[in-house]
Amino acid sequence: MRTIWVQNYHRAVTEAGAEVKRQESKNLPPGRLRLASPYDTDTRYGLKQSSWWTGYKIHISESCDETDDQDAPTGQATIPGADGPPPRLISSIATIDATVTDAEMTEPVHHMLAGRGLLPAEHFLDSGYVSAELIVGMKKNFGVTLVTPVLLNSSPQARAGAGFDRTAFTIDWEKRQATCPRGDTSTWWSPATQRGTKAIVIKFDKETCRPCPVRDQCTRSKTGGRTLSLQPRELQEVLDHASLQQSDEQWRAKYGTRAGVGGTIHQAVAVTGMRRARYLGLQKTHLEHVLSAVALNLIRLDAWWNGHPLDRTRVSHLARLDLSLAA
Known part of the structure; x- marks a missing residue:
């Protein structure tokens, strides 16, 4: 009981005297x-x-x-x-x-x-x-x-279902380079840490992306080039394979x-x-x-x-109505 009180309340001294107040949410224990x-x-x-x-x-x-x-x-x-x-x-x-x-x-x-x-x-x-x-x-x-x-690609292009999402780019892990749908290659490949996890950040030169006729379908940046974020190779290939599989009927x-x-x-x-x-x-x-x-x-x-299956085939009211009409 004492632990409950200590975790949720505290004693404050004000001009009106001492009083007990509930802890603010930011001060509560994890x-x-x-x-x-x-x-x-x-x-x-x-x-x-x-x-x-x-x-x-x-x-x-x-x-x-x-x-x-x-x-x-x-x-x-x-x-x-x-x-x-x-x-x-x-x-x-x-x-x-x-x-x-x-x-x-x-x-x-x-x-x-x-x-x-x-x-x-x-x-x-x-x-x-x-x-x-x-x-x-x-x-x-x-x-x-x-x-x-x-979890599928969460890029703006993937969410909108239009434009070039990450899967539209060819990744060359040996050369540490990415190629866009129009054949241009990236100029920057760097390991990074994003939200506490390892990642690889790939960038395309802004001078390459700026005059591109399909720029609006590729990036929302007004001045910079396209940027991609990948997981380390082994993990990224697993995700790509799993994503490809789950699209199959x-x-x-x-x-x-x-x-x-x-x-x-x-x-x-x-x-x-x-x-x-x-x-x-x-x-x-x-x-x-x-x-x-x-x-x-x-x-x-x-x-x-005892030969009594638990699963029973259920027929909806709509399906039963359809069958009665067909008869």
């Missing part, structure tokens, strides 16, 4: 150090998009194999009553305080999976869990390919596999009430989450063993 409740000192304030809460975050991993028993090796016993492909089972549960970002949990989750021999060859993730460094690192350290959308259909985890989250909330902790403390809350995951796995296994 979120990971600031206690949210005197009753549970592990909880923290969480924010995601427009949602605020006090407590924890949970990260769920589940299997997504589509192989059924017919593909089982010869001689392997089949399960009586099992119907269709194996159910998706929760393979990992991670509970952390609400201030930890998704990207910070990517490597710990892979360590958890590796410790139990459950690492997948491909891991389907939300874009919030990845960066170029993580895509490269998970492949090197765990042999896992991260399948995820990456086959890749999008493949990534649709991840949509199943949305149903898992809904089931966890609706069946086990996972969104509201029953106990105090991180360890007890994590145990609750593990038991909830076990319960969901048993429900899914029971349905599979």
